[in-house]
Amino acid sequence: MGDWFQTIVDVQATPQEAETLAADVRSWLISSGIVSAEPTHCVLGADVGHPPGPRAETAVDPSGWSVPWHDGLAITVGRTVFDAGQGDPMAVTCPHCSTTTHLADERFELKYEVWEPFREVVRGWDEGDDIVIACPACTQPVEPTSWRWTDDYFVLAYLGFTFWNWPPLRPQFVDDLARHLADHRTVLLEGKL
Template identity: 50%
Template structure:
């Protein structure tokens, strides 16, 4: 069966601002009745720090018939991903050239030649090594940090603040759109998947 998740990542939050912004969003969600105020053990690997669905949970989702799980707030350097599978493609932030990362004859197998530089850059991002995060574009030759490349289907997002909703049905677009203004206009990325 597995566990499903949807994550909204603030890709502009700094390490210094993440905890404050995360608390601000949780306070909003509690005030709206979307999540419970008291942390609990309601999410996968939440160590008792999840927030269960609140009485007005249904205002955030398309179908409120399944109320299992809750919200987990990630604060700190995190590479967010879509769970199972591999990223299929990535687009250069400079020239918009697209790099296919999977083999054409085996669509779910990574192309090591194309994927290799990104794998190393992701490791560099995890370790906080700014120089190791850069990947050169095969088309324009310019390099950019891995967190600035645009991943197909938002397979990856990199940031210091993320909000993961575990086992909720699809989040409403209007609900997701509320996050950016509450985060000071920061750019957000939404991704989801299954473990």
């Protein structure tokens, strides 16, 4: 069966502002009743999170959702590799020339010689290193956070909000949350473990 998650990642938050932005969004989510104020053991991968609040259904589209959703929200602050969970990354796009580098073949198997430099970028970010590689097409150097992963398989950032086992988040709610992040650009990752 597995666990389903949706993570709204702020791709523009700096390390210096991530904690303040997280606190602002947490306050808004609590005051609006979307999550409860008292943290509990309701999330995967963190000690505690915020369970759904009395108005949580205003943030989701529960139609067609039959699984009970008692899990909560985990807020991650700090250098993190946010990922989509199962599977492998299929492709990555250069922010300079918009060329897409395919990391898998037609059978969806990773082409390790192509994947290796990108794997080092992701591993480096996770270990605290900024590994800059050149785009295979235009040869421009690309910062680790600037690559655009197909289906947002990876997002390298400092702030994310993970909703564990909630029905699909409403687009309006995702937009509202982004506004509380100083209108930073956000990415919605959806995945399953």
